[in-house]
Amino acid sequence: MATRPKASVVPFTNHAEGTGVAQTVTVGGDAGHVFDVDTYPAFGGADAQPSPLSYVLGALTSCNQITASIVAKELGVTLGAWTFDVQGDLDTAVMVGGEQGNANFDAVTVRATVQTDADDETFAKLQAETERRCPVTQLFQRSGLEYSSDWTRAAL
Incomplete structure (x- = not known):
């Protein structure tokens, strides 16, 4: 990680928590965006959310x-x-x-x-x-x- 990034660099961050193959992702920043992830049954999921x-x-x-x-x-x-x-x-x-x-x-x-x-x-x-x-x-x-x-x- 650069100690002095260029002024044009914008960091994008996410925090994720989950169990099994399902996960809830919280996007960094003040907007509070959250999205859920799952997968197809063939991959062990319930297909309850997009993969x-x-x-x-x-x-x-x-x-x-x-x-x-x-x-x-x-x-x-x-x-x-x-x-x-x-x-x-x-x-x-x-x-x-x-x-x-x-x-x-x-x-x-x-x-x-x-x-x-x-x-x-x-x-x-x-x-x-x-x-x-x-x-x-x-x-x-x-x-x-x-x-x-x-x-x-x-x-x-």
Whole structure:
């Protein structure tokens, strides 16, 4: 841990408590956000709450939308409504079966549609710069899995 972090560094903290495979996570900060996590019965859960893998894929889509909003302001374009479809293919042989290998997703595919007034060239810049600057996209891309994304521009 850096003793003198840069002024641009924002620490994100969580506190979690649980039993079995269920957990309650309290997000650090003054807002008091709390969310619950469980998993599918195949992994020992009751499927009473979303699994951590569902949250991670949700983090991917929401982080893209947040980052794109920042990038769009810099590019001078307006964004409207978004839709995302994301799929993560997980081979459970390592996690559940104990096999050797990487427990990561094998592949993640993102399909995004966004309403915007950007022209084709600016829309391509929006996508590229968003994916470059999105921390969650970078976690996926740098993890070694097969990552693909297809963004579609819709009229605003």
